[in-house]
Amino acid sequence: MADRITDIWGTRTPFPAGGDWPVRVDFALDGGLSEGDVDQWVQSACVLCSNGCGCDIAVKDGVMVGIRGRAEDRVNKGRLGPKGLFASWQGVANKDRLTRPLIREGDSLVETDWDTAMSRVVERSKQLLADKGPLSHGFYTSGQLFLEEYYALAVIGKAGIGTPHMDGNTRLCTATAASALKETFGADGQPGAYEDIDSADAIFLYGHNMPETQTVLWSRILDRLSGPTPPKLVCVDPRNTEAARHASVHLAVRPGTNLALMHALIREVLENGWFDSGYVQQHALGFDELRRTVEKWTPAVAAEVCGVAAADIREAARIFGTSSSVLSTVLQGFYQSAQATAASCQVNNLHLLRGMLGRPGAGLLQMNGQPTAQNNRECGADGDLPGFRNWGNQEHIQELAKLWNVDPAVIPHWAPPTHALQIFRYAEQGSINFLWVSATNPAVSMPELHRIRNILAKPELFLVVQDMYLTETAELADVVLPAAAWGEKTGTFTNASRVVHVSDKAVDPPGEARSDLAIFLDYSRRMGFTTLEGSPLLTWEGPEEAFEAWKECSRGRPCDYTGLTYEKLRGGSGIPWPCNDDNPDGTTRLYADGRFPTDPDHCENYGHDLLTGAEVEPASYRASAPDGRAFLKTTEYHPPHEEPDSEYPLRYTTGRTAYHFHTRTKTARSRELNSAAPKMWVEISVQDASELGISEGDIVRVTSRRGRIEAPARVSGVRPGTVFAPFHYGYWDSDDGETGRHATAANELTLTEWDPVSKQPIFKNAAVRVERIAKGAGPAPAPLTTASRPERREP
Numbered sequence: 157m158a159d160r161i162t163d164i165w166g167t168r169t170p171f172p173a174g175g176d177w178p179v180r181v182d183f184a185l186d187g188g189l190s191e192g193d194v195d196q197w198v199q200s201a202c203v204l205c206s207n208g209c210g211c212d213i214a215v216k217d218g219v220m221v222g223i224r225g226r227a228e229d230r231v232n233k234g235r236l237g238p239k240g241l242f243a244s245w246q247g248v249a250n251k252d253r254l255t256r257p258l259i260r261e262g263d264s265l266v267e268t269d270w271d272t273a274m275s276r277v278v279e280r281s282k283q284l285l286a287d288k289g290p291l292s293h294g295f296y297t298s299g300q301l302f303l304e305e306y307y308a309l310a311v312i313g314k315a316g317i318g319t320p321h322m323d324g325n326t327r328l329c330t331a332t333a334a335s336a337l338k339e340t341f342g343a344d345g346q347p348g349a350y351e352d353i354d355s356a357d358a359i360f361l362y363g364h365n366m367p368e369t370q371t372v373l374w375s376r377i378l379d380r381l382s383g384p385t386p387p388k389l390v391c392v393d394p395r396n397t398e399a400a401r402h403a404s405v406h407l408a409v410r411p412g413t414n415l416a417l418m419h420a421l422i423r424e425v426l427e428n429g430w431f432d433s434g435y436v437q438q439h440a441l442g443f444d445e446l447r448r449t450v451e452k453w454t455p456a457v458a459a460e461v462c463g464v465a466a467a468d469i470r471e472a473a474r475i476f477g478t479s480s481s482v483l484s485t486v487l488q489g490f491y492q493s494a495q496a497t498a499a500s501c502q503v504n505n506l507h508l509l510r511g512m513l514g515r516p517g518a519g520l521l522q523m524n525g526q527p528t529a530q531n532n533r534e535c536g537a538d539g540d541l542p543g544f545r546n547w548g549n550q551e552h553i554q555e556l557a558k559l560w561n562v563d564p565a566v567i568p569h570w571a572p573p574t575h576a577l578q579i580f581r582y583a584e585q586g587s588i589n590f591l592w593v594s595a596t597n598p599a600v601s602m603p604e605l606h607r608i609r610n611i612l613a614k615p616e617l618f619l620v621v622q623d624m625y626l627t628e629t630a631e632l633a634d635v636v637l638p639a640a641a642w643g644e645k646t647g648t649f650t651n652a653s654r655v656v657h658v659s660d661k662a663v664d665p666p667g668e669a670r671s672d673l674a675i676f677l678d679y680s681r682r683m684g685f686t687t688l689e690g691s692p693l694l695t696w697e698g699p700e701e702a703f704e705a706w707k708e709c710s711r712g713r714p715c716d717y718t719g720l721t722y723e724k725l726r727g728g729s730g731i732p733w734p735c736n737d738d739n740p741d742g743t744t745r746l747y748a749d750g751r752f753p754t755d756p757d758h759c760e761n762y763g764h765d766l767l768t769g770a771e772v773e774p775a776s777y778r779a780s781a782p783d784g785r786a787f788l789k790t791t792e793y794h795p796p797h798e799e800p801d802s803e804y805p806l807r808y809t810t811g812r813t814a815y816h817f818h819t820r821t822k823t824a825r826s827r828e829l830n831s832a833a834p835k836m837w838v839e840i841s842v843q844d845a846s847e848l849g850i851s852e853g854d855i856v857r858v859t860s861r862r863g864r865i866e867a868p869a870r871v872s873g874v875r876p877g878t879v880f881a882p883f884h885y886g887y888w889d890s891d892d893g894e895t896g897r898h899a900t901a902a903n904e905l906t907l908t909e910w911d912p913v914s915k916q917p918i919f920k921n922a923a924v925r926v927e928r929i930a931k932g933a934g935p936a937p938a939p940l941t942t943a944s945r946p947e948r949r950e951p
Contacts (some may be wrong), residue, residue: 167733168381181234185222201657206524208651220245237371247822254638255667261627294321298595302647304702307922310536316685320568327576329525332491336912342754344616348519358479363489367398368814377766392472396873397943412796417500420458430477442788448503478668481517494796498766499911514748524652541571543713561687575915599628600886623758640665660698754782766791769912796921816884836885837936839872855933868936
């Protein structure tokens with residue numbers, strides 16, 4: 157097998173349009189082991205991006221020693237990316253793991269037993285519920301747990317405690333995916349499938365650096381591009397990514413101008429008659445208003461705003477408008493930018509205008525960033541109601557109350573659920589006094605970090621952290637609960653293409669670590685949460701019982717799991733929902749019949765004003781008579797609230813690298829991955845570097861209105877006027893001690909602002925200045941294989 161650090165995407169296996177993606181099995185084993193040395197291969201799927209690649213875990217002498225892709229899995233056909241090959245098992249089998257609970261005694265965290273730790277949690281929880289009520293409690297979770305664990309947490313929060321203060325770090329990465337799907341189609345759930353790559357004549361990547369965020373999915377595109385009938389590729393990204401290097405058209409827009417670009421693309425499609433008027437008339441509402449809104453956005457006008465060539469806008473629109481099948485994917489470049497939901501809905505609009513849904517190659521993926529983000533949304537641990545139910549529909553509340561056998565009044569439905577940034581605001585103000593953080597690290601991943609650290613350290617906030625490692629967030633906790641990791645527990649999870657996998661337990665967790673499900677069930681029992689008859693609220697003993705309970709919750713909803721069982725998921729490929737009596741083998745693509753879940757009695761929400769975020773009233777929604785039609789929604793373009801000026805003349809944006817995931821909790825513990833990207837860097841264009849007197853590797857200070865960071869400069873292919881920083885790097889492995897602490901995390905500079913509809917933070921729009929503070933000792937510690945590769949200066 158090729159060196160998968162330098163050759164991220166592996167050996168090419170070209171194939172033609174409409175052909176089957178060839179199998180290529182990737183594997184990695186510890187030391188000098190061979191496949192024959194492995195005692196047992198245990199079925200799972202990778203959890204280090206949203207692709208959800210089927211894999212088998214290698215076990216020898218009771219320890220994880222490697223991983224192998226599953227050839228029979230529809231998602232990856234045996235392939236694995238660098239993070240899956242190395243960090244999946246190396247990031248778990250590590251000496252740094254938490255093995256016993258910790259409690260705070262004075263300024264220190266000390267080891268204790270589970271009964272002492274949980275008694276402290278329950279005592280504080282009961283006291284606050286008695287003194288202040290359920291609004292004193294907040295829960296902030298992840299995109300890393302299993303479905304069964306999210307569902308347990310959702311039932312505890314909504315039916316046991318009755319708090320609306322529940323969200324996940326999915327709010328930071330792909331909340332806009334869910335919002336855009338709900339606004340257009342009436343419910344969450346990706347219309348398309350990864351298999352659409354195999355047939356598409358054109359592929360559009362909107363703010364999606366797929367070569368680094370979903371490496372195996374990009375391998376699939378590379379194999380099409382290497383085949384006899386390659387698709388056209390259009391890339392919207394301010395950096396010269398690997399996708400941009402392969403693109404027929406690269407639209408390197410100014411950060412924050414996505415909606416202006418999308419309006420121009422739609423206008424071109426309409427002006428040239430490249431839309432299916434019959435499909436639109438039969439299956440969509442809002443055409444006239446959409447046409448009026450985009451009318452002024454000629455390519456020339458959009459080019460001036462976006463900083464790209466008008467000819468490139470016209471060519472991108474021509475490709476979309478004239479190709480027989482188009483696949484679009486959307487990710488953080490849209491989701492974490494200004495007017496995120498509005499811009500993302502325009503991608504939906506383009507597909508509706510051309511009827512590009514529900515058939516091979518004609519697909520739409522509002523992508524996820526995490527492996528189990530979809531389950532967080534499905535199960536309601538992120539604030540949504542389980543099963544894609546509608547907060548504003550009283551019948552949906554009654555359904556859940558009956559299912560859980562609780563009083564409907566306990567389920568908090570009097571107002572919209574509290575999003576993550578508002579949860580932290582309530583903790584800052586003192587109304588939330590109990591915050592339980594599971595499998596995420598907000599002390600590095602949230603915006604405006606100095607503020608977040610101050611909130612988490614407040615003496616009056618009782619902070620519970622449930623994790624594998626002593627993260628920057630765990631260091632601030634009152635109680636730390638050691639959690640079992642992937643491969644150490646059993647459960648299911650669902651990828652961005654709605655494909656459900658089972659992940660079986662391969663090894664025991666270290667020391668006294670417990671699964672997240674076991675921790676939540678223990679908390680529920682100790683708290684004494686009950687049904688109306690007084691029986692325990694959660695009676696499950698293990699994950700399979702939780703899965704069966706979830707299936708009943710999903711029955712009849714868009715995400716119907718009732719046709720799935722653990723047994724059915726074992727031995728072959730993952731299966732996409734809905735899977736039920738009507739679709740016993742799952743459903744590859746949604747909306748092939750042009751019918752959408754917009755019926756007022758079935759939809760997940762009634763929609764919002766895309767500019768203000770104001771909710772559409774139920775009566776107004778009913779009056780629109782959707783009758784299974786989708787909505788063509790948009791709003792006027794407005795520039796980002798923080799624009800460059802004389803004091804802060806450059807635009808600042810953050811993102812990811814192929815070698816790390818989130819805050820490096822697992823990936824930095826892989827020698828191969830960490831060696832490829834060991835420390836923080838910032839990227840600046842050739843033009844800006846020249847004007848500022850900065851050379852490759854020089855130490856620079858980047859300052860915003862909220863803070864500063866200092867790191868080596870990589871002179872890269874980012875567009876002029878823009879500074880890029882990877883958001884992965886925190887402080888747990890810093891060798892600087894207290895000197896310079898909190899000076900390298902990208903989110904020291906980001907602002908506390910969010911999209912009005914999805915409530916997703918705007919990480920990709922801020923104003924900064926850059927100054928050289930020292931000569932570098934050599935090149936920046938940035939990868940040489942990705943969008944961060946150095947750009948040559950013109951002689």
